[in-house]
Every structure is written in structure tokens, then in C-alpha cells.
Amino acid sequence: MSARQAWALVRDTVREAGARWVFWGFYGLSTALILFFLFLLRIDVIEGARATVTLFGETSPRAVPVERLVRGFQGAVAAFLYVAGMGLAIFASAGLMAAVVEPGRIEWLLSKPLPRTRLLLWRFAGNVLLVCVNVSYLVVGVWLILGSKTGIWDKSFLVAALTTTFMFVVLLSVVTLAVVLTGSAVLATMVAFALMVVSPLLAQHRLMVKLLDSEFWRDVWRFLYYVLPKVFEVGKINMDLLRGRPVESWMPVWSSALFAAVVLTLALVLFARRSY
Amino acid sequence: MSDDAAIETHGLTRIFRRRWRGGEVRAVDGVTLRVERGTSFGLLGPNGAGKTTFVKLLLGIVTPTAGSARLLGVDFRRPEARQAVGYLPENHRLPSYWTAAGLLDFAGALSGMDPGARRRRIPELLELVGLREWADVRLSRYSKGMLQRLGLAQALIHSPALLFLDEPTDGVDPVGRQQIRAILRELEERGVTVFVNSHLLGEVEMFCREVAIMDHGRIVASGKVKDLTAGKGYRLTAARVPEAAFEELRALAVTAAYRDGLAEFQFRTREEVNRAVDLVRAQGGWLESIIPTSSTLEEVFMRTVRAEAGEETR
Numbered sequence: 001m002s003a004r005q006a007w008a009l010v011r012d013t014v015r016e017a018g019a020r021w022v023f024w025g026f027y028g029l030s031t032a033l034i035l036f037f038l039f040l041l042r043i044d045v046i047e048g049a050r051a052t053v054t055l056f057g058e059t060s061p062r063a064v065p066v067e068r069l070v071r072g073f074q075g076a077v078a079a080f081l082y083v084a085g086m087g088l089a090i091f092a093s094a095g096l097m098a099a100v101v102e103p104g105r106i107e108w109l110l111s112k113p114l115p116r117t118r119l120l121l122w123r124f125a126g127n128v129l130l131v132c133v134n135v136s137y138l139v140v141g142v143w144l145i146l147g148s149k150t151g152i153w154d155k156s157f158l159v160a161a162l163t164t165t166f167m168f169v170v171l172l173s174v175v176t177l178a179v180v181l182t183g184s185a186v187l188a189t190m191v192a193f194a195l196m197v198v199s200p201l202l203a204q205h206r207l208m209v210k211l212l213d214s215e216f217w218r219d220v221w222r223f224l225y226y227v228l229p230k231v232f233e234v235g236k237i238n239m240d241l242l243r244g245r246p247v248e249s250w251m252p253v254w255s256s257a258l259f260a261a262v263v264l265t266l267a268l269v270l271f272a273r274r275s276y
Numbered sequence: 277m278s279d280d281a282a283i284e285t286h287g288l289t290r291i292f293r294r295r296w297r298g299g300e301v302r303a304v305d306g307v308t309l310r311v312e313r314g315t316s317f318g319l320l321g322p323n324g325a326g327k328t329t330f331v332k333l334l335l336g337i338v339t340p341t342a343g344s345a346r347l348l349g350v351d352f353r354r355p356e357a358r359q360a361v362g363y364l365p366e367n368h369r370l371p372s373y374w375t376a377a378g379l380l381d382f383a384g385a386l387s388g389m390d391p392g393a394r395r396r397r398i399p400e401l402l403e404l405v406g407l408r409e410w411a412d413v414r415l416s417r418y419s420k421g422m423l424q425r426l427g428l429a430q431a432l433i434h435s436p437a438l439l440f441l442d443e444p445t446d447g448v449d450p451v452g453r454q455q456i457r458a459i460l461r462e463l464e465e466r467g468v469t470v471f472v473n474s475h476l477l478g479e480v481e482m483f484c485r486e487v488a489i490m491d492h493g494r495i496v497a498s499g500k501v502k503d504l505t506a507g508k509g510y511r512l513t514a515a516r517v518p519e520a521a522f523e524e525l526r527a528l529a530v531t532a533a534y535r536d537g538l539a540e541f542q543f544r545t546r547e548e549v550n551r552a553v554d555l556v557r558a559q560g561g562w563l564e565s566i567i568p569t570s571s572t573l574e575e576v577f578m579r580t581v582r583a584e585a586g587e588e589t590r
Contacts, residue, residue: 275290
């Protein structure tokens with residue numbers, strides 16, 4: 001029975017997303033990028049090693065190594081996806097998470113014979129599924145197009161889908177907690193965006209620790225750096241993997257995963273106890 | 277606690293603490309109540325009496341501060357307690373992106389019904405609430421009355437043994453109300469326990485066999501409707517009653533008033549009304565009518581709530 005309920009909740013999330021323009025915009029943007037690579041960008045490979053690019057009838061003045069060209073395009077798509085795509089995904093998903101706790105609807109849902117944690121968890125999963133499908137659609141689509149145009153099938157680009165979805169899950173856990181605490185999609189979005197914005201600043205912790213006078217503020221900075229999700233650094237790992245560079249440290253990944261696990265657990269515990 | 281009861285509560289309490297101003301509100305205050313299976317039960321009370329909070333407590337929507345309850349013999353804290361329970365919330369907002377058939381399918385799935393059972397049940401229910409032609413129309417195009425009828429249908433999707441309805445006829449036109457009453461009667465005949473929360477006393481009186489009156493979070497009166505409204509009396513209407521006689525009769529009567537130039541008195545006993553008749557005639561007044569009366573639920577309600585308010589002020 002729980003599988004039936006889980007599937008119903010995921011289906012409900014997908015259905016609700018379908019009724020919101022922002023999700024169509026999200027998929028539309030991915031489709032536009034795919035169409036750009038498919039029709040507008042022409043890549044002429046010269047003797048299998050170098051290539052020229054033609055865009056809107058303008059051809060690049062000199063040929064560049066094909067591999068570098070493909071990696072460049074893939075890097076641009078991955079960066080765009082990681083920053084703009086994720087921002088849009090958070091914006092769209094916050095509304096979906098907040099809809100569950102809307103007065104008049106939450107009472108109805110909670111009266112059903114299923115544990116509260118499951119109700120929230122499957123809505124969370126539905127959101128992740130929607131974003132994962134969209135991100136994979138874009139990444140795999142661009143990978144297939146670039147591969148078929150250049151003959152370079154660089155699988156490391158596919159990791160971009162994984163890292164973007166991973167960081168989305170981390171930020172969605174924050175959105176979920178904010179929604180459980182406040183019921184506000186706007187506030188939840190703001191909190192997630194704030195974490196995205198402060199992440200590059202916190203990432204400069206070595207420099208900041210040297211610059212700060214007070215030991216107290218140095219500790220505060222270190223604490224925030226280690227506790228909060230490392231959006232910037234996971235993004236850097238994403239690019240390193242894409243370019244075949246060795247990853248310096250996986251700490252940003254596991255500490256962000258730990259953060260998400262704690263925050264999501266807290267959200268579930270609070271949701272299970274809350275009165276509506 | 278006995279398993280025969282559809283609902284059984286013991287000292288159920290919910291206290292809301294005011295975060296900023298301090299103090300507390302006892303929304304539900306030590307309610308002990310028993311509703312037998314197969315009963316149509318009405319919970320009445322003025323706005324803010326705690327009726328909705330009480331139902332929300334039973335359904336696990338609001339967490340209790342103290343007390344215990346069982347729904348159909350199962351501890352109300354467990355999700356299984358809601359397995360055979362249907363609920364139509366007050367001011368519900370059913371997801372408007374579903375069609376009626378889609379929403380019922382979703383509600384059925386959440387209640388654990390298998391797809392085959394849902395497919396069979398949905399057309400039946402849509403027919404029952406008069407929405408068959410609207411099965412594939414999105415809820416965003418429904419009127420309030422239609423949404424209310426659909427709300428009832430979703431509460432019935434899994435053929436519950438216990439049904440909670442919070443203001444079920446809210447926003448429904450008279451024809452729709454009659455339809456809802458007929459559905460509820462049919463359910464009662466099938467042995468479904470129907471618990472109605474309403475401020476529409478007439479509705480409750482027409483449908484429910486048992487009621488409880490709630491005020492300030494407490495049950496202040498409860499029993500069978502026929503017992504509560506059994507307080508019989510006589511209404512005497514007379515014309516040209518002199519002032520001195522009116523004052524004398526006022527002292528004797530339960531209520532006394534002038535309405536449309538006529539004096540109206542309510543007496544409890546036959547002896548009292550006979551004495552009043554003698555007095556009116558002796559003072560030169562004209563009798564218009566003497567009508568035997570029984571209390572309406574509204575009168576019982578008003579009397580109880582006023583008595584409670586009196587208690588509060590004392």
C-alpha cells in the first residue's frame with residue numbers, strides 16, 4: 001500500500017508542476033539550448049583534429065582543437081545549468097513544496113492514512129525527479145548532439161547532471177525546512193538563494209581567516225564554512241571532473257550531503273509534530 | 277476504552293500558547309465523548325468554540341496537549357486509525373489542477389485502494405454527487421457548491437465506516453443541500469457513523485440523531501436530539517393585555533414579549549397557561565391563540581450557550 005501512496009504523491013507533484021508555467025519555462029529553456037546546439041551551431045571538423053564553428057552565418061576565423069571546443073561548450077552548458085538552471089529549479093520547486101502546507105489542503109492530506117513523514121518525503125522525491133529528468137534531458141541532449149557532430153563522446157560531461165541534481169537536493173532540503181517552518185515559498189527561495197550567494201564568499205575561508213582580526217569572527221567564519229552547503233566548491237568539482245582535472249578534496253561533497261541529511265531530517269521531524 | 281464506539285475520547289485537550297503576547301488558549305479542554313457506531317452525530321457551538329480543532333485533533337492534524345482518543349477502536353495517533361475514516365474539511369482547497377475523476381483517483385490511492393477498485397468506485401461517486409458530466413473538467417472551473425459535493429465524494433471514495441464533515445453544506449444551494457442530506461441518510465442506513473460539525477442548527481436538527489454542544493473548548497451539553505428538544509410548553513398570544521396584567525404574566529412566563537401589537541408568552545406547564553388565560557380574560561384581554569410547543573435545537577443551543585456565558589461572568 002505504501003508504494004501505491006508513494007506513486008500517487010509523486011504523480012500529484014508532477015501533475016501540479018505541469019499546471020505551473022515556471023516548470024514549462026524550465027523545460028523550455030533546456031529545449032531551447034538543445035535546439036541551439038542542434039540547428040544554430042555548426043561545427044566543421046577538419047581532418048578529425050581541429051574544427052571551426054559557424055553561428056548565425058559567422059564562421060570562427062581560426063580552427064581550434066575539436067576536443068577543446070567540445071569541452072568548452074560542455075563547460076559552458078554545465079556552468080549555466082549549475083547556476084541559472086539550479087536557481088530556476090529552486091524557484092519552481094519552492095512553490096511546489098509550499099503548496100502541500102497550504103491551509104485547506106494540508107488538513108485534507110493529513111487526514112489520509114499515511115505517516116506525515118512519507119507525505120513530505122514523497123513530495124520531495126517528486127520534485128527531485130522533475131529536476132533530475134530536466135537536467136538529464138539537457139545534459140544528455142547536448143552530449144548526444146556534440147558527440148554526433150564531432151565524434152567526441154566525453155562521458156565526464158554526464159557528471160554535470162549528477163552534480164547539479166546533487167546540489168539541487170541539498171538546497172531543496174533547505175527549502176523544505178523553510179517551508180515547514182514558515183509555509184512561505186518566497187522565504188524558502190530567498191534562503192536557498194542566500195546560501196548560493198554566500199557560498200563563494202565562505203569558500204575564501206583561508207584568506208578570510210588571515211584577514212579577520214578577532215579570533216571569535218575567525219571561528220564564526222570557519223563554522224559557517226564547514227556547516228553550510230558548499231555550492232561554489234561542488235560547482236568547482238563539477239568543472240574539474242569535466243576538464244579531467246584531479247579533484248583536490250571531496251569534503252565539499254560529503255559535508256554538503258551531511259548538511260542535507262540533517263536539514264531534511266529536521267524538516268521531517270518538525271513536520272511530523274506540527275499542528276495545522 | 278471500548279471497541280464498540282466509533283469515536284471515544286478521554287480528557288482530550290489542546291492548549292495553544294500565544295508566542296508573543298504570552299498566555300494560552302484552551303481550544304479543546306478535557307473533552308470526554310463517546311459516539312456509537314452507526315450514529316449520526318452533530319457537534320454544535322458558536323464560532324471559536326473549538327469544534328474544528330476537536331475534529332483536527334481526532335484526525336491527527338492538530339497534536340494534542342493531553343488526553344487520548346480512539347477511532348473505530350484504534351489509537352488516533354496511528355495512521356491506521358484513519359484507514360476507514362473520510363473527512364471533508366471546512367474551507368478546503370482541493371488541488372485545482374486535477375479533474376474530478378483525477379482527484380478521486382488520487383484520494384483513493386492515498387487511502388490505499390487498488391487501481392481496479394478506484395476505477396469502479398469513481399463513476400459511482402460522481403453519479404452520486406451529480407458530477408458525472410464534469411468528470412474530466414479541471415476543478416479550477418468548478419463552482420463552490422460543486423467543489424463541496426466533490427469534497428464529499430472524495431471523503432467517500434474508500435467507503436469509510438466513519439465520516440467527518442466540517443460544515444458540509446457550506447456554499448451549497450438548497451437543492452444541493454437536500455442532495456447531501458439524502459446521501460448522508462443513505463450512509464447512515466448503511467451503518468456509517470457520520471460526525472457533522474456545523475453552525476447551521478436547522479441542518480443538524482434535520483439530520484443528526486445525537487448532538488453535543490461545545491463552548492470554550494468544553495462539551496456543555498450532549499444527548500439525543502429528541503431528548504434535548506423535549507422541553508415542552510405552551511405559547512399564548514393575546515391582544516389588548518393591560519400593562520399591569522402583562523407584568524404579572526411576565527413574572528409567571530419563561531419569556532414575554534410584544535410582537536406586532538400582540539403580547540406573546542411562553543409557559544412551561546398546562547397549569548401556568550390556564551392561570552394566564554384566566555388573568556387575560558379577567559383583565560379584558562382577547563385571546564388570539566394557545567399553541568403547544570417543543571424546544572427547537574436552536575433554543576436549546578442558545579439557552580446552553582447563554583447559561584455558559586452566565587457561568588463565565590459569575
